[in-house]
Amino acid sequence: MRTFSFGKLSLGTALLPIYSALALVFLLVPIVYTFVFSFNDSVKSNIVWVGFTLDNWTNVCNAQGVCGAFFTSMLVGVVATVIATVLGTLMAIALARYRFRARSAISLLLFLPMATPEVVLGAGLAAQFLSAGVPKGLLTIIIAHALFCLSFVVVTVKARVASLDPALEEAGRDLYGSPLQVFWKITFPLLLPGITAAALLSFALSFDDFIITRFNNGGVETFPIFVYTAAARGVPAEANVIASAVFILALVIVVVSQLTSAARRKRLAKQA
Amino acid sequence: MAGGAFAEAGADLELIGISKRFPGFTAIEELDLRIPAGSFFALLGPSGCGKTTTLRLVAGLEEPTTGRILIGGKDVTNVKSFKRPVNTVFQSYALFPHMTVLENVAFGLRRRNIADPVGKAHEALRLVELDHLAARRPLQLSGGQQQRVALARAIVNRPALLLLDEPLGALDLKLRRQMQLELKSIQNEVGLTFLHVTHDQEEAMTMADTVAVMNRGQIEQMGAPEELYELPKTSFVANFLGQSNLFTGPVTSSTGSSIVVDVAGVKVEVPKDRAQRHAGEVTVGVRPEKLMLHTSAPKQSAGSNSLGPGRVTDVSFSGVSTQYQIAIPGIGLVTVFAQNMVFGPVVNLGSAAWVSWSVEHGFGLLDEPERAPRFAADTDTATIAMQTRHELLAEIEEA
Ligand SMILES: Nc1ncnc2c1ncn2[C@@H]1O[C@H](COP(=O)(O)OP(=O)(O)OP(=O)(O)O)[C@@H](O)[C@H]1O
Ligand SMILES: [Mg+2]
Numbered sequence: 001m002r003t004f005s006f007g008k009l010s011l012g013t014a015l016l017p018i019y020s021a022l023a024l025v026f027l028l029v030p031i032v033y034t035f036v037f038s039f040n041d042s043v044k045s046n047i048v049w050v051g052f053t054l055d056n057w058t059n060v061c062n063a064q065g066v067c068g069a070f071f072t073s074m075l076v077g078v079v080a081t082v083i084a085t086v087l088g089t090l091m092a093i094a095l096a097r098y099r100f101r102a103r104s105a106i107s108l109l110l111f112l113p114m115a116t117p118e119v120v121l122g123a124g125l126a127a128q129f130l131s132a133g134v135p136k137g138l139l140t141i142i143i144a145h146a147l148f149c150l151s152f153v154v155v156t157v158k159a160r161v162a163s164l165d166p167a168l169e170e171a172g173r174d175l176y177g178s179p180l181q182v183f184w185k186i187t188f189p190l191l192l193p194g195i196t197a198a199a200l201l202s203f204a205l206s207f208d209d210f211i212i213t214r215f216n217n218g219g220v221e222t223f224p225i226f227v228y229t230a231a232a233r234g235v236p237a238e239a240n241v242i243a244s245a246v247f248i249l250a251l252v253i254v255v256v257s258q259l260t261s262a263a264r265r266k267r268l269a270k271q272a
Numbered sequence: 273m274a275g276g277a278f279a280e281a282g283a284d285l286e287l288i289g290i291s292k293r294f295p296g297f298t299a300i301e302e303l304d305l306r307i308p309a310g311s312f313f314a315l316l317g318p319s320g321c322g323k324t325t326t327l328r329l330v331a332g333l334e335e336p337t338t339g340r341i342l343i344g345g346k347d348v349t350n351v352k353s354f355k356r357p358v359n360t361v362f363q364s365y366a367l368f369p370h371m372t373v374l375e376n377v378a379f380g381l382r383r384r385n386i387a388d389p390v391g392k393a394h395e396a397l398r399l400v401e402l403d404h405l406a407a408r409r410p411l412q413l414s415g416g417q418q419q420r421v422a423l424a425r426a427i428v429n430r431p432a433l434l435l436l437d438e439p440l441g442a443l444d445l446k447l448r449r450q451m452q453l454e455l456k457s458i459q460n461e462v463g464l465t466f467l468h469v470t471h472d473q474e475e476a477m478t479m480a481d482t483v484a485v486m487n488r489g490q491i492e493q494m495g496a497p498e499e500l501y502e503l504p505k506t507s508f509v510a511n512f513l514g515q516s517n518l519f520t521g522p523v524t525s526s527t528g529s530s531i532v533v534d535v536a537g538v539k540v541e542v543p544k545d546r547a548q549r550h551a552g553e554v555t556v557g558v559r560p561e562k563l564m565l566h567t568s569a570p571k572q573s574a575g576s577n578s579l580g581p582g583r584v585t586d587v588s589f590s591g592v593s594t595q596y597q598i599a600i601p602g603i604g605l606v607t608v609f610a611q612n613m614v615f616g617p618v619v620n621l622g623s624a625a626w627v628s629w630s631v632e633h634g635f636g637l638l639d640e641p642e643r644a645p646r647f648a649a650d651t652d653t654a655t656i657a658m659q660t661r662h663e664l665l666a667e668i669e670e671a
Contacts (some may be wrong), residue, residue, distance in 0.1 A: 020387045037409055057585035117395045167364050168366050168369075170333045170362075171360075171362060171366035172379070173352075173354045174331055174353055174358070174359060174362075175354075175380035175425070176355075176380050176384050177383050178383075179354075182354075185379075186368060190369070190370055
């Protein structure tokens with residue numbers, strides 16, 4: 001808003017910066033709160049500020065169940081992401097490249113899990129596991145997560161495949177590349193940015209999923225489940241530590257990827 | 273072709289009864305073609321006539337609907353493209369954007385485990401004068417440079433059969449000539465077989481041993497360049513390869529060695545051995561540079577045809593020659609190329625003129641020229657390929 005004129009200073013132009021600032025504060029307060037209270041020297045409940053300490057950060061695993069839940073979430077996230085990314089990438093390639101009978105129907109069906117409310121998806125899955133006699137636990141969580149991540153992977157990677165010039169793979173075949181070599185030397189590297197984005201998205205979705213997990217976890221506690229349960233008696237400051245750490249990690253990933261792509265662009269510009 | 277060695281010599285290519293139907297469109301119809309080993313064969317034709325499709329069939333990137341393909345006497349119709357002793361210079365270049373220029377060129381060598389791929393790739397890049405850019409990515413090159421990389425990437429493999437899909441289209445005239453010479457010398461040196469697709473008839477005529485003119489998925493005529501130019505068999509060839517003046521009329525008489533066609537009341541004589549048909553309605557033609565211009569009625573003489581009088585409607589000077597358009601009542605526009613032997617035009621705009629030519633320069637065609645324009649304007653495959661490419665490049669740039 002650098003172009004306002006003093007002659008016609010309207011109420012809107014004056015209020016907009018204030019309004020934006022307020023909205024930003026509103027958005028950031030919970031994060032800042034979480035971060036600040038990760039340093040709180042609390043005993044039982046972490047609601048009132050007692051005093052500053054680093055103990056929560058140095059002994060994260062002291063609190064009952066925090067680290068266990070965190071590692072469960074990591075395990076679920078990694079396994080579900082790997083499954084969803086591999087299957088989703090293959091499906092995306094098939095859907096974008098080959099014409100077959102049920103192609104458009106499958107494309108449509110893949111959108112459904114994204115459009116369905118999570119409650120419905122979670123409850124439906126729970127019913128399925130029950131009737132199939134699969135005991136709820138780590139396995140069912142992973143299956144559920146892989147399932148709802150799959151749609152996102154397919155959509156993300158499919159866009160990338162669609163923009164890939166088929167002539168490149170043809171050139172690879174023309175230059176004596178076997179189908180496997182063409183895939184690994186040409187198709188895969190060119191799809192990699194899309195696949196990476198899809199994997200990160202999957203992991204993020206899996207890591208903070210609560211609703212679907214809640215329906216299918218049995219006794220197993222993922223991090224969001226742990227925080228939710230703990231909230232009843234007061235969330236331990238160690239949970240704030242993990243939440244902050246995850247937030248910082250995500251921030252670092254974003255910043256690093258921005259910086260490296262900027263650096264690469266600069267390097268390319270210099271070469272040219 | 274998965275051995276670690278280059279082709280010793282070119283292989284001959286034979287297409288037998290090839291046709292290719294896409295859903296709702298026949299791109300190639302009953303194509304028969306034989307290209308002898310070691311020859312330089314040019315495929316010439318308008319946009320959309322099926323040139324690229326023909327190359328794709330030979331390279332194994334497309335399966336023929338009917339027919340068989342033989343390379344070096346071996347039936348490769350069902351052989352996968354990566355096992356065929358063939359390399360292609362793609363019309364859209366299709367360079368791998370994630371590899372350096374050097375790695376692009378070395379790709380085929382590495383796949384076949386040929387010794388010293390890097391050294392050979394550098395050598396090929398030197399040939400196209402791009403060795404100094406070996407470390408760059410294809411996106412950082414100009415269109416002409418990319419095209420030369422595509423050329424190097426195919427040639428470096430020394431395939432028994434090299435398919436070139438308009439490989440010099442993006443180059444300026446000087447570089448184009450230079451690359452033409454390079455190509456010709458590579459082809460001679462190793463005796464490879466080249467199948468060269470081009471829009472440029474001059475390129476086809478100067479480089480090729482044999483030129484085939486393709487139209488609507490079929491080969492209209494095929495032969496040595498001079499033969500094709502001297503004696504076109506169809507009106508399409510007569511006007512696609514250079515220009516021709518065409519006249520249609522019934523055959524009125526026939527002597528031992530020639531036929532006489534009545535063109536709007538004027539008798540035009542054509543040698544029998546230069547006419548495809550000797551009776552009925554026949555279209556005869558003559559090249560514009562074979563015509564002589566006269567400012568007065570030429571003397572009727574045996575061995576010569578003349579038309580006129582007409583009016584000069586256009587004079588355009590083009591350096592070595594001047595092109596005249598002469599409107600002759602009942603016959604239409606006649607084009608004449610006259611060498612600029614004297615200063616200024618021989619006849620002036622609006623003045624009366626006659627044309628004549630000697631009988632042995634005329635030719636008789638198999639068909640009649642079509643009235644309607646032959647080709648609907650649509651986007652050619654090259655443009656579409658370029659568009660797709662630019663979209664991809666833009667996206668990669670963003671990522
Ligand atoms: N996959 C396809 N599906 C349907 N039609 C196709 C397909 N590929 C090519 N065609 C059609 O086949 C015809 C021949 O195409 P081709 O690419 O061989 O033309 P070309 O002679 O190489 O033209 P240009 O000089 O413009 O490159 C065109 O009319 C084109 O529209
Ligand atoms: Mg083409």
